[in-house]
Amino acid sequence: MRVVLSTYGSRGSVEPIAGLAVRLQELGAEARVCAPPDEEFAKRLAEVGVEMVPTGRPVRPLVTTVTPGSAEGLAQRAAELMAAQFDTVAAAAGGCDALVATGPLPATAGARSVAEKLGIRYVHASHQPVSLPSPHRPPPARRGRPLPSDVADNRALWDLDARIATAMFGEMLNTQRAAFGLPPVDNVRDYAFTDQPWLATEPTLAPWQQPADLDVVQTGEWTLPDERPLPAELVAFLEAGTPPVFVGFGSTPVRDPEGIARVAIEAIRAQGRRAVVSRGWAGLALIDDQDDCFVVGEVNHQALFRRTAAVVHHGGAGTTTTATRAGAPQVVVPQGADQPYFAGRVADLGIGTAHDGPAPTVESLSSALKTALAPETHARATAVAGTFRTDGATVAAKLLLDAVS
Incomplete structure (x- = not known):
């Protein structure tokens, strides 16, 4: 079995994906990670024996030069990140059986489109519950698109968030999909998340609350054990x-x-x-x-x-x-x-x-x-x-292998 894992973000996004890749390899699967081309990520993945496919622009210069909370340049960065999924990730996923994606919505919506085109299993994963629609909390505001302060119903706010996400990213996604020979989607967020996203968090620290509209699979945290000695x-x-x-x-x-x-x-x-x-x-x-x-x-x-x-x-x-x-x-x-x-x-x-x-x-x-x-x-x-589990990445790897087989 061959799996491609796509992520875009800082260390907190790359390390869990690396942890899952290591566990997949231990169970006999081939795994490669599409990640930002920052030197520190390439070094870390090489240390644990995981093949890395550089994807998109380096993250560090973007994070350190963009004003916190600013939407300036967001559309261009989103378009570039999405295009990288249709280009680099699609090439890396050729011949694979499954694609697991995490990261910003432009990346995961593009990744699911790639999986759809290739006819392979797709899994959306989140390393925190905040971005997944839930009646128990309001959605986080998207950059440059504040939510109304006079609306208290969480489900209404999540519906509004879905419309905002499609307004922000729908045209660029459907343009890429058309070039791929795929039909348009009318709800970018829900398309990317699917009806059964995975939540890679420790239940004690970040539980998924029921009841909820999504059938969330909480696997536990995808830990990459760090054996490096301290200086x-x-x-x-x-x-x-x-x-x-x-x-x-x-x-x-x-x-x-x-x-x-x-x-x-x-x-x-x-x-x-x-x-x-x-x-x-x-x-x-x-x-x-x-x-x-x-x-x-x-x-x-x-x-x-x-x-x-x-x-x-x-x-x-x-x-x-x-x-x-x-x-x-x-x-x-x-x-x-x-x-x-x-x-x-x-x-x-x-x-x-x-x-x-x-x-x-x-x-x-x-x-x-x-x-x-x-x-x-x-x-x-x-x-x-003492209550923390240590097998989250193993649980996720076995779930993926079982789902594909």
């Missing part, structure tokens, strides 16, 4: 004192990286703690040369988080899952997208705090850290970590 200099820092507080915002841009680094370090020091600062795509840096802080680049978060007193982060699905699995108390400072949802889940589970707003002050972050560093929060974080 020797980082290990020496960790062993030189008490467990530090980690602070990092992953691939999420922040408006004032210098200011947020200063606030974080001062708040951590106010608790008598040391700090490990992750540069991330925001380019966080140390604020002085004191020896109680250490800066890192790309490192093994699975190993590092187990050795921290707490993790201050943006609330991305990947980082939140990794920190929760490690049993690390968290302070989530959400910047947008699905991050407020994960911040709320951390608070609801009692494994940390959700900061109110994207721009903390020393006082607000110090207050949040006091809660996160409390013994009862640590105990709760340890207990919740």
